[in-house]
Amino acid sequence: MTPIQGVLFDWGDTLFAPPDAAKVIAEAATARGVAISPERAGRIWDELWARGKTPEELAKGRDLSAEAHRTVWTSLFRTAEVHIPGIGGELYDRVMDPVAWTPYPDTAPTLRALKERGLKIGIVSNVPRDLSDIFARHGLAPWVDAFVHSFQVGAEKPDPRIFLAACERLRTEPTSTLMVGDHAVADGGSVAAGLRFHLLPPHEGHGERGLATVVEVVDASRS
Numbered sequence: 290m291t292p293i294q295g296v297l298f299d300w301g302d303t304l305f306a307p308p309d310a311a312k313v314i315a316e317a318a319t320a321r322g323v324a325i326s327p328e329r330a331g332r333i334w335d336e337l338w339a340r341g342k343t344p345e346e347l348a349k350g351r352d353l354s355a356e357a358h359r360t361v362w363t364s365l366f367r368t369a370e371v372h373i374p375g376i377g378g379e380l381y382d383r384v385m386d387p388v389a390w391t392p393y394p395d396t397a398p399t400l401r402a403l404k405e406r407g408l409k410i411g412i413v414s415n416v417p418r419d420l421s422d423i424f425a426r427h428g429l430a431p432w433v434d435a436f437v438h439s440f441q442v443g444a445e446k447p448d449p450r451i452f453l454a455a456c457e458r459l460r461t462e463p464t465s466t467l468m469v470g471d472h473a474v475a476d477g478g479s480v481a482a483g484l485r486f487h488l489l490p491p492h493e494g495h496g497e498r499g500l501a502t503v504v505e506v507v508d509a510s511r512s
């Protein structure tokens with residue numbers, strides 16, 4: 290097996306965890322004097338999230354720019370204002386804005402372990418925003434060699450071009466580069482580009498993401 294020399298990571302649900310949206314909804318309701326149980330807050334969020342995945346919403350071009358992202362998601366979230374007045378914008382800021390996401394407890398140790406082994410590390414994301422300051426804010430930037438954003442490359446995952454652009458930035462061959470992500474289709478597009486792919490299982494909450502397996506995969510390729 291060719292030894293792995295570079296590792297590319299997806300950002301959301303792979304290295305960073307989303308805020309607890311149901312909790313944000315419940316808190317926003319309380320702040321507005323509206324009584325909403327945690328279960329109901331959870332249902333409101335599940336409904337919004339499910340609608341966010343429909344073809345109608347996806348066709349609105351929300352990943353084309355940071356402004357489009359905010360506008361499209363906020364107008365969807367405003368539909369929850371029948372339950373909680375004025376929640377649309379607040380929900381966007383506290384849940385969808387990458388600034389509100391936090392690294393998993395095993396994110397930093399994994400990046401460090403890979404760096405100590407001399408690997409190149411890249412971030413490959415469809416989020417329409419430069420993520421480098423988000424990594425800097427959590428002290429993770431020194432371990433990242435390249436940020437590869439779809440809005441800059443002009444191709445979104447699963448388009449093979451974004452993975453090839455990332456390999457070029459890392460100066461690694463696709464066959465010696467591992468893509469790590471939580472989305473079988475989007476992140477799995479790396480396979481068509483000739484990379485190796487490690488799919489993380491679905492995960493809830495802010496506990497360890499299971500990223501130690503990435504180091505095991507890398508070590509196995511080099512033994």
Ligand SMILES: [Mg+2]
Nearest residue numbers: 299301302471
């Ligand atoms: Mg993801």
